Amino acid sequence: MNIAKLKRRKRLSVIFLAFIAISISGFLILTASRDSLIYFYSPTELLEIKDVNNKVIRIGGLVKEESIISIGSSKIEFIVEDGKNYLTVNYFGILPDLFREGQGVICEGKLDKNGVFLADKILAKHDENYMPPEVADALRDNGNWKGEE
Amino acid sequence: MKNIFNFLANPSRFRIFAKNVYPFSLIGMFIFIFIGLWFSLYNSPPDYQQGETVRIMYVHVPAAWMAMMVYLSMTIMSIFSLVWRHPLADILSKCSAPIGAMFTLIALVTGSIWGKPTWGTWWVWDARLTSVFILFLIYMGHIALVRAFEDEYKGARAGAILTLFGAFNLPIIKFSVDWWNTLHQPASVIKLDGPSIHIDMMVPLVLMAFGFLFFYFSFLLINVQTELNHRKLKKLFIKKLN
Numbered sequence: 001m002n003i004a005k006l007k008r009r010k011r012l013s014v015i016f017l018a019f020i021a022i023s024i025s026g027f028l029i030l031t032a033s034r035d036s037l038i039y040f041y042s043p044t045e046l047l048e049i050k051d052v053n054n055k056v057i058r059i060g061g062l063v064k065e066e067s068i069i070s071i072g073s074s075k076i077e078f079i080v081e082d083g084k085n086y087l088t089v090n091y092f093g094i095l096p097d098l099f100r101e102g103q104g105v106i107c108e109g110k111l112d113k114n115g116v117f118l119a120d121k122i123l124a125k126h127d128e129n130y131m132p133p134e135v136a137d138a139l140r141d142n143g144n145w146k147g148e149e
Numbered sequence: 150m151k152n153i154f155n156f157l158a159n160p161s162r163f164r165i166f167a168k169n170v171y172p173f174s175l176i177g178m179f180i181f182i183f184i185g186l187w188f189s190l191y192n193s194p195p196d197y198q199q200g201e202t203v204r205i206m207y208v209h210v211p212a213a214w215m216a217m218m219v220y221l222s223m224t225i226m227s228i229f230s231l232v233w234r235h236p237l238a239d240i241l242s243k244c245s246a247p248i249g250a251m252f253t254l255i256a257l258v259t260g261s262i263w264g265k266p267t268w269g270t271w272w273v274w275d276a277r278l279t280s281v282f283i284l285f286l287i288y289m290g291h292i293a294l295v296r297a298f299e300d301e302y303k304g305a306r307a308g309a310i311l312t313l314f315g316a317f318n319l320p321i322i323k324f325s326v327d328w329w330n331t332l333h334q335p336a337s338v339i340k341l342d343g344p345s346i347h348i349d350m351m352v353p354l355v356l357m358a359f360g361f362l363f364f365y366f367s368f369l370l371i372n373v374q375t376e377l378n379h380r381k382l383k384k385l386f387i388k389k390l391n
Contacts, residue, residue, distance in 0.1 A: 011231060015232065022314070022317055037328075038329045039273065039329070040330050041330070060330060097266060098198060098199075098267060098268075099269075106332060121270075122269065123268045123269050123273070123332060126199070126268065126334050127334055128334045128337040130203060130350050131196065131197055131346070131350070132194030132195065132197065132347060133194070133197040134194075137197075
């Protein structure tokens with residue numbers, strides 16, 4: 001084997017070893033910093049976290065069917081659920097267009113002593129389904145609806 | 150196959166190849182983007198939730214795909230550059246970076262414009278948006294680093310190492326929406342259980358993706374020719390000085 005070939009093999013193995021080392025360290029870093037990488041907590045995840053009172057956090061889930069109650073002119077109350085647990089949210093302000101029952105939603109705000117979430121900001125979450133309105137109607141009509149709502 | 154590869158690996162032969170292939174790539178780009186735009190803007194349905202806003206996706210998604218595709222090709226070039234010390238790999242990588250940066254910027258800006266009416270915000274620091282922003286910074290860093298050295302060879306080496314380090318951002322971008330709770334929705338097209346996007350919307354998306362791919366080829370071929378001409382001029386100039 002000539003020297004050029006040996007050198008090439010050495011460089012390739014250095015890159016390979018660096019790849020493994022960085023993969024492992026990357027995995028550890030990402031696992032350790034999961035709490036700061038997730039953008040919102042689901043109501044179930046929120047139960048596992050202590051010390052949430054008076055801290056600005058974000059929660060996310062689906063707006064429960066028939067849970068939206070309007071109080072006064074622009075104050076509303078609704079329930080965010082994730083299938084297992086739920087949380088009551090109070091909000092005063094402008095809502096995004098996609099906000100509706102059954103829709104994914106993210107609320108930023110604080111949890112009060114009574115376990116009610118006081119939201120300052122509401123973001124609508126969009127799902128990964130794209131289709132024309134007629135198709136959506138047809139799916140609902142024949143009972144093949146798999147998406148939200 | 151290996152013969153074709155060896156044949157093109159010679160920079161001056163690649164220059165002739167680039168010159169000949171460029172017009173075809175440009176024609177491909179125009180055809181796909183024109184037909185793609187026609188489908189995107191006129192001949193496709195609105196979405197059942199987003200309405201007409203969905204049309205932003207036909208630019209946003211292909212741009213985001215290309216941002217990652219260009220980086221992936223730069224990563225492969227960097228391995229060739231570091232292991233086999235290939236001058237053409239350096240040039241291709243150097244010429245790809247500005248195009249990739251532009252695709253990333255388009256994805257970020259169109260995503261922001263889509264986010265305002267859909268989510269209700271221009272920007273959030275969730276894992277997907279942040280990792281794509283980091284990709285943009287890596288591209289800008291690469292562009293600056295490669296050009297910061299007097300010696301092209303050193304610049305290319307530094308750029309290749311940066312590219313390999315930065316490649317760990319690619320799986321993070323792709324899987325961020327599955328690993329962590331993000332505001333950005335999960336993948337619709339490239340996923341295990343098949344696309345969750347209607348065929349009428351898939352057609353313009355795929356056409357635009359091919360248009361963007363040819364856009365990358367076309368601009369890469371121009372950039373490579375410019376770079377090779379520039380190097381040739383520099384050599385002539387140095388020879389004349391001596």
